[in-house]
Amino acid sequence: MTLEEEVVQICQDLIRIPSVNFGEGKGDEKAVAEYVVASLAEVGITATIYESAPNRCNVIANIPGADTTRPGLVVHGHIDVVPANAEDWSVDPFAAEIRDGMIWGRGAVDMKNTDAMILAIIRKWARTGYKPPRNIVLAFFADEEAGMTFGSRWMAAKHPEVFAGCSEAISEVGGFSVTVGDGKRLYFVEAAQKGIHWMRLTATGRAGHGSMMNDENALTALTEAVAKIGRFEWPQRYTSTVKTLFKKIAEATGKSYDEKDLRPLLIEI
Ligand SMILES: [Zn+2]
Numbered sequence: 001m002t003l004e005e006e007v008v009q010i011c012q013d014l015i016r017i018p019s020v021n022f023g024e025g026k027g028d029e030k031a032v033a034e035y036v037v038a039s040l041a042e043v044g045i046t047a048t049i050y051e052s053a054p055n056r057c058n059v060i061a062n063i064p065g066a067d068t069t070r071p072g073l074v075v076h077g078h079i080d081v082v083p084a085n086a087e088d089w090s091v092d093p094f095a096a097e098i099r100d101g102m103i104w105g106r107g108a109v110d111m112k113n114t115d116a117m118i119l120a121i122i123r124k125w126a127r128t129g130y131k132p133p134r135n136i137v138l139a140f141f142a143d144e145e146a147g148m149t150f151g152s153r154w155m156a157a158k159h160p161e162v163f164a165g166c167s168e169a170i171s172e173v174g175g176f177s178v179t180v181g182d183g184k185r186l187y188f189v190e191a192a193q194k195g196i197h198w199m200r201l202t203a204t205g206r207a208g209h210g211s212m213m214n215d216e217n218a219l220t221a222l223t224e225a226v227a228k229i230g231r232f233e234w235p236q237r238y239t240s241t242v243k244t245l246f247k248k249i250a251e252a253t254g255k256s257y258d259e260k261d262l263r264p265l266l267i268e269i
Contacts (some may be wrong), residue, residue: 010119052142184252
């Protein structure tokens with residue numbers, strides 16, 4: 001079996017285990033975690049399941065590097081998926097069927113595909129005796145789709161020792177290539193996403209019976225505030241990460257790049 005065939009096989013196996021996360025604590029990663037453990041055991045790698053709540057399972061394995069004095073790298077993926085309503089699908093979301101050269105199913109792009117790639121590569125390393133340059137902590141987390149309460153958050157809070165000595169972590173989104181000129185392929189690593197900031201808005205007004213006119217309605221003030229926030233044009237800036245990206249693309253494509261030529265953003269800080 002080629003490495004690619006193994007990735008496809010593992011991805012299909014993973015999709016066929018419906019590790020659906022319904023949110024509000026309702027999820028089940030047990031079967032998929034056991035699959036990951038068995039898949040690693042097959043090539044002699046011992047992995048441990050950390051169960052944060054009944055059937056909420058995280059899997060950890062250590063891959064020693066050639067230079068164990070270097071700080072380690074956490075390579076992680078989540079093994080839960082969001083729900084799928086089969087009626088909305090043209091294929092069975094948990095059948096992982098191959099059509100038009102693609103695997104179809106829940107988790108095929110988020111992120112059982114990457115889990116499968118990680119597993120297949122680690123299995124190949126084990127079979128061929130390859131050692132990565134530095135130690136790798138392999139982590140497959142539960143509950144990523146609903147706030148990580150039973151997954152990475154729980155692991156970091158309850159078992160920080162698992163990540164001791166690691167200096168970086170990498171997971172989704174990454175691993176897929178973008179083709180630039182001359183068939184050259186770039187592999188991007190996403191460094192951050194737009195964040196969220198929860199707010200509690202309080203408004204006061206005048207209470208009164210529903211039959212009466214009220215021009216001091218607290219609800220009206222609240223909805224106006226929400227609309228204002230929604231319409232606000234937030235400042236934008238080129239972060240150092242974005243500037244590095246432009247520089248590297250210029251290098252790869254042989255184009256000249258000068259930071260001074262960057263188009264001014266609509267609203268700057
Ligand atoms: Zn994801």
